[in-house]
Amino acid sequence: MIPLHKKKIPHCILHQIGLITNLIIIPTLEFPPCVCQEPSMMQIPIWTSVVSIFLLLNTAKSQEELFRDVLVEFMSKLSNNSGFPDPNMGWTSSSLPCKDKWRGITCDQKKVKYIVLDGFSFSGFLDARVLCNMQSLAESLQTLSLKDNGIHGENLEEIENCSQLTQLLIGGNNFLGSLPTSISQLKNLKSLDISRNKFSGPLPDLPEISDLEVFQAQNNQFIGAIPNFDYSELSLFNVSNNNFSGEIPDRGIHFDINSYLNNPQLCGAPLSNKCWSPLASQSEPSAPPDKPKDGNSNDQILMYSGYILIGLAVLFLILLWLYKRGKRNDEKLEADNRVAAVDDSMIKPSFSTVELKAGGISKTGISTISADQSMVSSSLIVLTSPEVNGLRFEDLLKAPAELLGRGNHGSVYKVSCEAQGTTLAVKRIKDWTISSHDFKQRMRRLDQVKHPNVLPAVAFYSSRQEKLLVYEYQPNGSLFRLIHGNQTDQAFDWESRIFVASTIADSLVFMHDKLHYDGIAHGNLKSSNILLNTNMDPLISEYGLMVVDNQDRSIISSVNSFQASKENFKEDVYAFGVILLEMLTGKMPLNNGLDLASWVLAVVCEEWTVEVFDRNLIGQGASEERMVNLLQVAIKCVNKSTEARPGMNQVALMIRAIKEDDDRSADVSGLSIMTR
Numbered sequence: 041m042i043p044l045h046k047k048k049i050p051h052c053i054l055h056q057i058g059l060i061t062n063l064i065i066i067p068t069l070e071f072p073p074c075v076c077q078e079p080s081m082m083q084i085p086i087w088t089s090v091v092s093i094f095l096l097l098n099t100a101k102s103q104e105e106l107f108r109d110v111l112v113e114f115m116s117k118l119s120n121n122s123g124f125p126d127p128n129m130g131w132t133s134s135s136l137p138c139k140d141k142w143r144g145i146t147c148d149q150k151k152v153k154y155i156v157l158d159g160f161s162f163s164g165f166l167d168a169r170v171l172c173n174m175q176s177l178a179e180s181l182q183t184l185s186l187k188d189n190g191i192h193g194e195n196l197e198e199i200e201n202c203s204q205l206t207q208l209l210i211g212g213n214n215f216l217g218s219l220p221t222s223i224s225q226l227k228n229l230k231s232l233d234i235s236r237n238k239f240s241g242p243l244p245d246l247p248e249i250s251d252l253e254v255f256q257a258q259n260n261q262f263i264g265a266i267p268n269f270d271y272s273e274l275s276l277f278n279v280s281n282n283n284f285s286g287e288i289p290d291r292g293i294h295f296d297i298n299s300y301l302n303n304p305q306l307c308g309a310p311l312s313n314k315c316w317s318p319l320a321s322q323s324e325p326s327a328p329p330d331k332p333k334d335g336n337s338n339d340q341i342l343m344y345s346g347y348i349l350i351g352l353a354v355l356f357l358i359l360l361w362l363y364k365r366g367k368r369n370d371e372k373l374e375a376d377n378r379v380a381a382v383d384d385s386m387i388k389p390s391f392s393t394v395e396l397k398a399g400g401i402s403k404t405g406i407s408t409i410s411a412d413q414s415m416v417s418s419s420l421i422v423l424t425s426p427e428v429n430g431l432r433f434e435d436l437l438k439a440p441a442e443l444l445g446r447g448n449h450g451s452v453y454k455v456s457c458e459a460q461g462t463t464l465a466v467k468r469i470k471d472w473t474i475s476s477h478d479f480k481q482r483m484r485r486l487d488q489v490k491h492p493n494v495l496p497a498v499a500f501y502s503s504r505q506e507k508l509l510v511y512e513y514q515p516n517g518s519l520f521r522l523i524h525g526n527q528t529d530q531a532f533d534w535e536s537r538i539f540v541a542s543t544i545a546d547s548l549v550f551m552h553d554k555l556h557y558d559g560i561a562h563g564n565l566k567s568s569n570i571l572l573n574t575n576m577d578p579l580i581s582e583y584g585l586m587v588v589d590n591q592d593r594s595i596i597s598s599v600n601s602f603q604a605s606k607e608n609f610k611e612d613v614y615a616f617g618v619i620l621l622e623m624l625t626g627k628m629p630l631n632n633g634l635d636l637a638s639w640v641l642a643v644v645c646e647e648w649t650v651e652v653f654d655r656n657l658i659g660q661g662a663s664e665e666r667m668v669n670l671l672q673v674a675i676k677c678v679n680k681s682t683e684a685r686p687g688m689n690q691v692a693l694m695i696r697a698i699k700e701d702d703d704r705s706a707d708v709s710g711l712s713i714m715t716r
């Protein structure tokens with residue numbers, strides 16, 4: 041039965057239930073008295089009340105049923121009454137959107153958060169009145185994505201009632217007419233895609249939406265001026281292929297020419313056509329005249345000749361620059377070949393010193409990344425760390441470097457920067473296809489999300505061939521070394537292991553939560569990427585850098601990739617499960633071609649559970665019950681089905697419970713020792 045508090049029962053009826061229950065069942069249960077609107081209500085016999093209560097309890101709809109009704113109506117408009125293409129995917133009155141997992145609906149605690157129906161060829165209407173007028177739905181809905189259908193808009197101005205929307209993505213449809221001004225009331229909006237429609241008229245005052253990060257309005261018929269956005273907040277902006285006119289606002293040069301192309305009346309940087317200055321021709325305020333007018337044709341011939349001369353001079357300079365650059369590249373190629381040969385010869389399994397002095401081979405291992413010193417020195421982007429204030433690319437080049445190791449995606453060097461009095465670890469990644477722009481956006485976004493147990497990059501450098509990431513050097517190695525290394529001085533006991541497990545889990549929960557909408561998971565979680573700082577606290581390194589295919593398009597995940605990025609978060613859960621297994625078994629993630637998860641599952645299946653645990657742990661007297669509990673968490677994480685894997689927050693909760701159990705038993709045993 042649906043709990044009483046979830047039914048919408050009028051206050052007066054509640055009062056009557058109170059009276060009845062007072063009389064018959066629970067003398068203590070009370071409801072506040074009320075003044076009924078209809079006087080006769082108080083006089084109806086009790087049995088009538090009982091019947092009406094019974095009827096009410098059976099007819100009142102749950103919240104989800106109310107959502108369902110609205111969504112079914114929304115769908116019938118969207119699909120021109122032909123319903124969802126596959127009735128087995130929901131969107132019918134006989135199922136529930138969250139409980140029955142309707143296609144395109146994502147819920148959180150029975151509230152509809154995302155509606156994503158891209159590319160279904162719907163040809164009806166997005167009726168914003170239907171969708172946004174039910175308050176509880178409007179207050180929970182965060183993403184509405186209907187890209188690449190053939191829909192039109194209806195009552196679009198009422199979209200403002202869906203006030204929690206962070207993503208409104210309706211690109212690739214048949215929306216006509218003006219964009220309603222009410223859209224600028226969607227103050228939580230981060231991503232607005234209205235591209236590839238037939239919108240016309242001027243844009244409303246969208247800069248009012250202060251959090252907007254993505255704005256795509258290309259391929260429409262918008263007219264008028266481009267509003268003065270705060271471009272520093274925007275990571276993606278495109279108004280190309282419209283009829284915008286006038287000057288691009290000053291700050292618009294933040295984006296390249298492609299964001300503005302094919303607006304014949306638009307002028308100013310970054311476009312090549314200069315705006316027509318009113319001083320040059322009083323009669324033509326903004327756009328250049330089509331033909332020279334008779335009266336001032338001489339002046340204009342002079343002016344155009346001037347332009348041609350300037351053009352020729354610029355062309356000459358460009359050719360000169362290209363020539364010099366070609367020459368420099370040849371020299372560099374020669375130098376690189378020399379150094380690459382040295383670099384390769386220096387690579388040993390671990391910790392080989394590759395400090396190279398000036399003279400002879402004059403570069404450090406790091407310096408092989410230098411393409412053109414004068415150019416790259418300005419390209420090293422230092423993030424917000426006080427540790428490396430004033431760090432320049434040259435400092436990295438000059439400092440002695442030591443190869444720490446070479447992983448699947450690149451090499452890591454230890455670099456001691458005397459000028460800053462600090463030691464850094466520089467990761468050099470090759471062949472990462474992410475564009476420089478996306479890489480920068482990603483790094484900046486990651487820099488905004490700080491957690492004490494996640495190691496931030498302090499600087500980075502990006503060129504087409506390679507990316508450099510600069511971290512503070514962590515002196516105590518990695519979790520991998522702690523588990524699998526042969527140092528005997530560092531006892532990695534049960535308490536330390538459960539502490540490390542719960543700290544990493546909590547940090548991942550934080551990062552997943554903050555970067556959920558950006559779709560940025562860790563992507564390459566493993567014990568060698570868990571470093572230990574001077575206090576032996578674990579630090580997750582390289583968060584968000586190994587971009588899985590679907591992540592590298594943009595820092596702001598499009599809802600198209602929403603499902604995919606959700607999977608990436610679940611990949612982190614799997615990887616975390618493997619780390620738990622490494623800590624529990626003391627075994628490597630891959631052993632003689634057999635992966636650890638499969639081995640553990642096989643052993644557990646044979647009911648030899650105790651066999652899986654690290655002998656050291658058993659020797660130290662760690663609680664078998666809690667080890668088994670942690671093993672169960674790990675097994676849940678490495679479930680082959682991503683759907684069946686728990687979210688990181690559930691994992692963290694389970695581990696915290698084990699740790700608390702551990703802490704309590706430590707307290708009790710401490711107490712019993714004291715009382716002995």
Ligand SMILES: Nc1ncnc2c1ncn2[C@@H]1O[C@H](COP(=O)(O)OP(=O)(O)OP(=O)(O)O)[C@@H](O)[C@H]1O
Pocket residue numbers: 444445446447448449450451452465467511512513514515517518564568569571581582
């Ligand atoms: N900031 C750092 N401080 C100290 N050691 C580091 C730091 N970053 C990485 N390392 C160590 O450098 C070595 C090489 O790291 P790298 O990331 O290249 O290897 P990997 O993690 O095995 O592979 P990949 O991340 O490329 O898949 C590892 O032993 C790692 O623990």
